[in-house]
Amino acid sequence: LANRLLIYQFQSLENKSIPTNITKTLTYTTANAYYINLLAYYNNRIRNQPNFIIDEKNSRAQIANLFAIRGLLPYFTSRDLQYKLFIFNLTDLYKSNIFINSD
Template identity: 50%
Template sequence: MLESGYLVMDYIGDSDVQMLSETWDEHRHQRDKRMNLFKGLSRIMLSLSRVPLPRIGSWTLDSNGALRLSNRPLTLRLHQLENGGIPTNISRSLTYSAADGYYLDLLSCHDSRIRNQPNSISDADDGRAQMARLTMMKALLPYFSNREYREGPFLYRFTDLHPSNIFVNSQWNVKFVIDLEWACSLPAETFRPPYWLTGRSVDDLIGEHLEDFRE
């Protein structure tokens, strides 16, 4: 491992591109632009996941300049918890050979948030409700994860792929993607298009809206 931190940077100076978020609400129902966007995102996602990886984790660059899949799967959410002083108990060198352990550790992060974030609970009823939901999620986890993919394949993907991190031209052809530091290999069953392509929040993906997302 390198003894000091490093940062790879680039500059987007193309005047013909802008963040997708600037025109998303206005043009997201235009079929031609949506098709261009979907093609671009699909190409990126499939390219990244082309080679299955043996573990859940993130790439590191060692002192010899070699890439190693030896760092924990670092996502923006994990980073936000730790920046807020919430212990995640997921050490830097921890990678996963099976999906179950990763899922359980993610749920444990939410347990830790309840214990360590001063404003995590608004009142007694809210506290009981949050703990009940976490308990149910742990109990029901085997029914929502696919045993066939428990030990792989694990696919490399961006975990912070939102409209402000995607730069497109006037026809919504994807030209640049930024904030790549949150990319990591994750279970294959988590490989899916971003939910925001539906124009709805995660909590709104129920009934016919969920079916539209699946299609």
């Protein structure tokens, strides 16, 4: 693959003009790089989407959750696979879900 994964969350942000800071030519070589960008997606959403935070209590909870996930990430990922080839497994490989451009 010559470009990044097309993930709904990233595409949704771009459609709402929220920066993802992920270039379209990025190819993930490790799982950690993907996880870190996925967490950065939520950071950008909190900063740039005005209606993402409901109230002060909600904002504290969301920021605390992000902080906890960042701290606990090493416990939920396998160190053996941390820097090995990244494989993204699609769960619904139906013909209508696969898009291929003419190039």
